Amino acid sequence: QSALTQPASVSGSPGQSITISCTGTNSDVGGYKYVSWYQQHPGKAPKVMIYDVSNRPSGVSDRFSGSKSGDTASLTISGLQAEDEAEYYCSSYSSSSTLVFGGGTKVTVL
Amino acid sequence: EVQLVESGGGLVQPGGSLRLSCVGSGFTFSNHWMHWVRQAPGKGLVWVSRIKSDGSTKTYADSVKGRFTISRDNAKNTLYLQMNSLRAEDTAVYFCARDGPGLSGADPDSWGQGTLVTVSS
Secondary structure (H helix, E strand, C coil): CCCEECCCEEEECCCCCEEEEEECCCCCHHHCCCEEEEEECCCCCCEEEEECCCECCCCCCCCEEEEEECCEEEEEECCCCHHHCEEEEEEEECCCCCEEEECCEEEEEC | CCEEEEECCEEECCCCCEEEEEEEECCCHHHCCEEEEEECCCCCEEEEEEECCCCCCEEECCCCCCCEEEEEEHHHCEEEEEECCCCHHHCEEEEEEEECCCCCCCCEEEECCCEEEEECC
């Protein structure tokens, strides 16, 4: 049950696009369609932004999109806005019938 | 509106026990898998456990297996986490989360605000 690998930080200017990677193995990210992405502001509960690799819940901005290639999933935020500054976590179902999270990525809007 | 409200956190000595509760409302509780996820102070999210809608399937992270027990009472719309043999490293905010409408058991989509558990002498 090793954590998925995410970059510690990603930054961009308003209006730019950024991409956060989430790398696992073929026993988790690469083996299942159950990859989710969460946004968490300080002191708040996580909020789902993407589920099942690329599906966006109702109410989530279409500036957020998800994809997967092999053992790596990605979250792209386009048209970066100040309100997007937060911690982002990926999660995946794994072959041990458990879930595993990434270590988190701090997104900074310059 | 989906609401999840956790309770039961607090200060406990190492080796002690605590039971967390999570009451769900605004959705059909008995239809959804439920999860517990924790977050140590200043650290990332860590999945702890999940339970199927009817309580028939339960899975745990290795770090809590044998010490924590997840359960639910669908008549009371309540999820529980019984935590025994607590260690300092169990100190965290514990979130309950509802699984998504796809009913996969793998997509937590709505989260409570969390309850803080502190294990210290």
